Amino acid sequence: MATKKPERFDQVDWSELSESGRLDLSINSIGMVITSLPVVLLGLYDWRFIGDRTDTFEFIGLSRNLESLDYFFIFTLLLFFFYLILPLAQNPRMTKYYWKEFKRNRPAVVSLGWLLIVFAGGLLGPLVISAPEQDILIGHQPPVFLSVDAANVANCVGDIVGGQCQGTWEYPLGTTRGGKSVFTSIIYGMTISMQIAFITTTIVAAIGISFGTVSAYAGGWVDEVLMRFVDIILSFPTLLMFLLILYIYGAGLGMFILVFSLFAWGGTARYVRSKSLSVSEEEYIKASRISGASTYRVVRKHVVPNTASSIITQLTLLIPGFLLAEAQLAFLGLGDSNIPSWGQLISAGRSDLAFAPWIVLAPGIVLFLTILAFNFLGDALLDALNPEAEAESE
Amino acid sequence: MTEEPLLSVRDLKKHYPIKKGLFNRQVGAAKAVDGISFDIGRGETLGLVGESGCGKSTAATSIIRLEEPTSGEVIFNGRDRSKGSTNADGVHSNDITNFSDRELKAFRRDAQMIFQDPSSSFDPRVKVGSSVAEMLQVHGMSDRRRRRKIVENLLERVGLSASDYDRYPHEFSGGQKQRIALARALVLNPDLIVADEPVSALDVSIQAEILTLIKDLQAEFDLSLLFISHDMSVIKKVCDRVAVMYLGEIVEIGPTDRVFADPQHPYTEALLSAIPTPDPRSTAKGIELKGTVPSPTDPPSGCRFHTRCHRVIQPEGLDIDQSNWRGLLTLRDRLVAGAIDVESMRENLGVAEDSDGTGIRSQLRTEFDLEDQLSDAKAETALKNALDRVVDGDSEGAGEVLTSEFTTPCEETVPDRTRHADDHESACLLHDREGVVTPAAADD
Incomplete structure (x- = not known):
């Protein structure tokens, strides 16, 4: 028993407490606010005070520019760090349990490794x-260890042995017709893919979770209206919409992400709604309502975390769709030709497929592996995070 | 009246509307709680007992306003609210059902609840300590370390260790979880705790531990308790007074020892007879209640218990054996409801040996506890007539015959409350008949 200053529940003077301390942020939220503030300020500075042609970091002598998409990407990365990675570190025992469950699925562990490589590379x-x-001048260089008929290469960087141009380490995956290094392009494509994955996930999750929980909690005609709206979203021809917007505004990557994620949250919203409905019947929700907590707090602290496992799984399985869609549009020539995405690379290499297949194959294989990895990861997460499975294993 | 009760419930109702059709028209209502009234004094434990489906839990959640009650008053005089008064428009200033959001949040500090199922009453993804500390946080205690200290201290007080703060709900047994639930209910230092079947999901040995803990804490912090249970033996252990509920109404209320020693309502008698007695020589036979609780959407007229009551009153001029009378009424109700299938009975008996229907007749009599020959001639004639019609396949007609012949006052008159002693009341027509003084409705 504490003798100096006994802290007991029956000695709390509530009248002095109940009006103070309205703003009670968790460490995660404080971290989020502190770190995103400079990003927002930098964005404002970029937007307001320097010209379109000036690089963002010119004031410290760096020639790097940040697009609006980059700001968004940084913001989502911070979100993921403070609300996904940090909580895992804060609850080491729970994390260990999930990892133990996750580890059982070997392909998923390999997939996770591959995605970490792509993430770090990007x-x-x-x-x-x-x-x-x-x-x-250095177009169509073959990948290292491979060779190609010297007649197809304007200027072979490596040795020519018996009429065959040898690949070099300088261009480990060869070059395109324009002489761009395929390897470097793939690395830069990783950034694009990660941007697509993170930003779409954030937008879809934000809209889907809000719609789903509001719908589940409001009930009545609000529920009805929201869910019919979801039906419209789900049946909307996204591609046609995108073509229309492409015709009016041009096809930037930002526009692609915006349009496709704004029409992809329907399934998530439905899913979240049904999950929240079942979770809100649980007794612990009643118990937290009776604490006097507001509905927002109950939803934020108890309903959403308990639906999170299913939401994460569902989102993970949504990402491959976006990556494929981007590649398809790029292949059709409808993508943003200014960005070094994998789709653009594949599309650039298709005319030279006969003698320079590496231009298509290298990014194609990377894209294939990434999509496969996301699917494996989603499956494994479903098994590892599923609360029902958790209950059975006890 | 020397002291104001902590909580007084007056004519509380909770009806769930039943909606149908394209425009969601209300076609009826499930009357889960239909006008209950009682008081709980400071430091007192009131037991609310009844079989499942009678509205006990709904009563609890309505009283504590987890659900909005349909009508009625719940006056709470806890903490610094003792000077409540009635406004000009007849609304009591301490009426929970009229609290604004702000008042309601303050009320949450004064009244808490323990739930039945310990396994689902904690968020599986939150450490139990945080679950308890959340209560403090919601009410504005933003000092994280202080919250933790208070909760750790409290966990020790309910018989766990401070280090359990960081464990997850699934790492505890049911009894331990119920201790934590108790800690969660206590942490805001309430005046009233509503315990909704807090021990019915636990082993008997653990039940006793938890009950003792509840009693100890109650004595230490001068708590009032509304203790809901279907188990009379548990009620006997913890409650000062007991209210017996049947189909949304309180049929008997009184001090526990008096209700147990001298139950005044047949339903209480039946519940009490279900407690196993440790005396092997005891020959007292349990009273078996037949059938299930009628649907609260369409409760029986008059006394709601008359469809199952073993002491249902016979009309004037009739005097037959009580079990025969019960059987007659049950047969009548089943026939009217069309629940007796003569065809399948005949098939089971075999056609050959039952060409004239004697088999069916005797089977019905056995099934409904009817003697071969009722002692009252007029009643016997009516029964025979009805059975003949049943054999002819006219169940409806048979029902009509019995309905016109046999009616009990119980289904026509709503019983008033009869006061047997100071605070022992019951609602049964038997007592009207016996001419016990009836000051009826409780005065405030």
Whole structure:
């Protein structure tokens, strides 16, 4: 028993407490606010005070520019860090349990490794490696250890042995017709893919979870209206919409992400709604309502975390769709031709498929592996995070 | 009246509307709680007992306003609210049902609840300590370390250790979880705790531990308790007074020892007879209540218990054996409801040996506890007539015959409350008949 200053529940003076301390943020939220503040300020500075042509970091002598998409990407990364990674670190025992469950699925562990490589490559690659540059003289260089008929190569960088141009380490995956290094392009494509994955997930999750929980909790005609709206969203021809917008505004990557994620949250909303309905019947929800907590707090602290496992799984399985859609549009020539995405690379290589297949195959395989990895990961997460399975295993 | 009760419930009702059709028209209502009234004094434990489906839990959640009651008053005089008064428009200032959001939140500090199922009353993804501390946080205690200290202290007080703060609900047994639930209910230092079947999901040995803990804490912090249970033996252990509920109404209320020693309502008698007695020589036969609780959407007229009552009153001029009378009424109700299938009975008996229907007749008599020959000639004639019609396949007609012949006052008159002693009341027509003084409705 504490003798100096006994802290007992029956000695709390509530009258002095109940009006103070309205703003009671968790460590995660404080971290989120503190870290995103500079990003927001930088964005404002970029938007308001320097010209379109000036690089963002010119004031410290760096020639790097940030697009609005980059700001959004940083913001989502912070979100993921403070509300997904940090909680895992804060609850080590729960994390260990999930990891134990997750580990059982070997392909998923390999997939996770691959996705971490893609993530790290996409995040750090562009900082280390300079962007692929056009150099028509060194077009169609073969990948290292492979060779190609010297007649197809204008200017072979490596040795020519018996009429065959050998690949070099300088261009480990060869070059495109324009002389861009395929390897560097793939690294830069990782950034694009990660941007697509993170930003779409955030938008879909934000809208889907809000719609789903509001619908489940409001009930009545609100529920009816929201769910019919979801039906419209689900049946909307997204591609046609995108073509229309492409015709009016042009096809930037930002526009692609915005349009496709704004029409993809319907399933998530439905899913969240049904999950919240079943969770809100649980007794612990009653118990927290009787604490006097507001509905918002109950939903935020208890309903959403308990539906999170299913939501995470569902979102993980949504990402491959977006990556494929981007690649398909790029292949059709409808994508943003200014960005070094995998789809653009594949599309650039299709005319030279006969003699320079690496231009298509290298990014194609990377894309295939990434999509496969997301699918494996989603499956494994479903098994590891599913609360029912958890209950059975006890 | 020397002291104001902590909580007084007056004519509380909770009806769930039943809606149908395209425009959601209300076609009826499930009257889960239909006008209950009682008081709980400071430091007192009131037991609310009844079989499942009688509205006990709904009563609890309505009283504590987890659900909005349909009508009625719940006056709570806890903490610093003792100077409540009635406004000009007849609304009591301490009426929970009229509390604003702000008042309601303050009320949450004064009244808490323990739930039945310990396994589902904690968020599986939150450490139990945080679950308890959340209560403090919601009410504005933003000092994280202080919250933790208070909760750790409290966990020790309910018989766990401070280090259990960081464990997850699934790492505890049911009894331990119920201790934590008790801690959660206590942490805001309430005046009233509503315990909704707090021990019915536990083993008997653990039940006793938890009950002792509840009693200890109650004595230490001067808590009032509304203790809901279907188990009379548990009620006997913890409650000062007991209210017996049947189909949304309180049929008997009184001090526990008096209700147990001298039950005044047949339903209470039946419940009490279901407590197993440890005396092997005891020959007292349990009273068996037949059938299930009628649907609260369409409760029986008059006394709601008359469809199952073993002491249902016979009309004037009739005097037959009580079990025969019960059987007659049950047969009548089943026939009217069309629940007796003569065809399948005949098939089971075999056609050959039952060409004239004697088999069916005798089977019905056995099934409904009817003697071969009722002692009252007029009643016997009516019964025979009805059975003949049943054999002819006219169940409806048979029902009509019995309905016109046999009616009990119980289904026509709503019983008033009869006061047997100071605070022992029951609602049964038997007492009207016996001419016990009836000051009826409780005065405030």
